[in-house]
Amino acid sequence: MTYGSFPGARPRRLRTTPTMRRMVAETRLHPADLILPAFVREGVAEPVPIQAMPGVVQHSLDTLRKAAVEAVSAGVSGIMLFGVPEDEKKDAAGTAGTDPDGILQVAIRAVKQEVGDDLVIMSDLCLDEYTDHGHCGVLDGEGRVDNDATLERYAEMAQVQADAGVHVVGPSGMMDGQVGVIRDALDQTGHEDVSILAYTAKYSSAFYGPFREAVGSSLRGDRKTYQQDPANTRESMRELALDLDEGADMVMVKPAGPYLDILAKVAESVDVPVAAYQISGEYAMIEAAAERGWIERDRAILETLTGIKRAGAHMILTYWATEVAKGL
Numbered sequence: 001m002t003y004g005s006f007p008g009a010r011p012r013r014l015r016t017t018p019t020m021r022r023m024v025a026e027t028r029l030h031p032a033d034l035i036l037p038a039f040v041r042e043g044v045a046e047p048v049p050i051q052a053m054p055g056v057v058q059h060s061l062d063t064l065r066k067a068a069v070e071a072v073s074a075g076v077s078g079i080m081l082f083g084v085p086e087d088e089k090k091d092a093a094g095t096a097g098t099d100p101d102g103i104l105q106v107a108i109r110a111v112k113q114e115v116g117d118d119l120v121i122m123s124d125l126c127l128d129e130y131t132d133h134g135h136c137g138v139l140d141g142e143g144r145v146d147n148d149a150t151l152e153r154y155a156e157m158a159q160v161q162a163d164a165g166v167h168v169v170g171p172s173g174m175m176d177g178q179v180g181v182i183r184d185a186l187d188q189t190g191h192e193d194v195s196i197l198a199y200t201a202k203y204s205s206a207f208y209g210p211f212r213e214a215v216g217s218s219l220r221g222d223r224k225t226y227q228q229d230p231a232n233t234r235e236s237m238r239e240l241a242l243d244l245d246e247g248a249d250m251v252m253v254k255p256a257g258p259y260l261d262i263l264a265k266v267a268e269s270v271d272v273p274v275a276a277y278q279i280s281g282e283y284a285m286i287e288a289a290a291e292r293g294w295i296e297r298d299r300a301i302l303e304t305l306t307g308i309k310r311a312g313a314h315m316i317l318t319y320w321a322t323e324v325a326k327g328l
Contacts, residue, residue, distance in 0.1 A: 002128070027309050027310040031328050033313075034315075034318060034324060034325050035076065035078035035080055035315055036067070036078070036079045036080070036318075037079075037082065037277075037319060038059060038067055039304040040058070040059045041059065041084040046071065052213050053214060054098040054284075054291070056283070059139060065110055068111045068119055071310070075328075077119070078315070079111065079123065080122040081107050081124065082104070082110065083097075083102065083107060084129060085102065085128055085130055091132055094130035094138070095145040097129070097193065100164070102130075104129075104164075105163075106164075112164070114272050115169075121168070122166065122167065123161045124172055125172065127153060127173065136172070136173035137150030137153070138227065144225070145176035154182055155181050155185035158186050159185055159186070159189050162189065162191035166194065167194065170196075170197045170199060172199040172254075174223075174227050178197055179246035181317075195250065196250070197249070197250045199252050200236070200253065201253045202251045204224045204225060204227035205224055205258070209280070210281055211281075230258075236262050236265070236266065237248050237265065240266055244270065247326060249273075250272055250273045250315070251266060251273075251274040252276065253278035256277055256278060256282065256316070260307060262314050263312055264311045267312025267313070268312065276311075276313040276317070277318075278304065278308060278320075283318070283319045286301060298327075301324060302324070303315045
């Protein structure tokens with residue numbers, strides 16, 4: 001028998017058993033890392049399935065309360081609420097979004113009443129669900145999104161959401177100056193403790209498709225004039241610097257999977273918590289492929305979430321939040 005020195009290094013020794021692999025794992029998912037996005041639809045008594053997102057529904061207020069309790073029991077940290085108003089309540093200015101009795105504000109109060117501070121209640125601060133044209137802001141005379149007029153609407157939204165009891169607002173419209181205006185609006189109305197999760201790098205993505213069904217979007221055209229170009233990196237870092245300067249408490253990259261490089265750069269550059277949103281299209285692809293037997297569903301879910309965490313996310317918004325948290 002001949003003994004040689006090759007190979008001198010054997011990394012496989014640390015992969016020999018499941019317990020060994022668990023012990024030396026560099027990245028660990030925890031239920032506290034997870035935030036559950038949830039849709040609540042006005043005027044329904046039962047949840048409405050979202051066809052493009054198997055297993056996800058537009059909640060009634062009752063089922064939303066139950067989902068919140070279930071998330072708390074699983075150890076999930078937060079819930080991000082999206083309101084789906086009745087179609088006849090949509091208008092050009094998205095007034096249902098700033099109505100104290102609008103569906104999102106009602107949902108915030110319902111969840112707060114049900115779970116109190118046991119779950120971080122977050123709200124989508126954007127007009128797209130409430131406008132009849134489906135854009136994230138009000139339009140000018142030529143049909144373009146008017147940045148500064150939209151900021152005034154966002155300030156109103158921040159106030160009514162905070163009045164309803166939200167812990168964190170998530171301005172997702174990608175308007176210039178939105179974080180600063182919202183911070184001022186919150187501070188001037190006695191809501192200094194309400195945090196801002198800035199959608200810092202929100203890209204104009206093809207993967208939002210199923211979300212449009214989820215919120216009953218009325219969008220005509222696209223959002224390329226305000227959401228970021230997928231080709232750009234430096235633009236994200238500029239947006240990051242602006243959001244931090246304006247008072248963002250946390251920052252986000254959206255989508256997560258196709259933009260792990262951006263997520264890693266952001267995470268390396270800041271000293272605030274970083275979130276990533278595993279969006280509807282990412283969810284739908286895995287569910288569809290798994291339903292056809294092309295991939296192993298549970299392994300694929302955990303692998304994608306681990307990759308997002310490994311890239312630097314402290315928090316992950318995912319539609320699998322409660323399910324995954326139960327199994328961790």
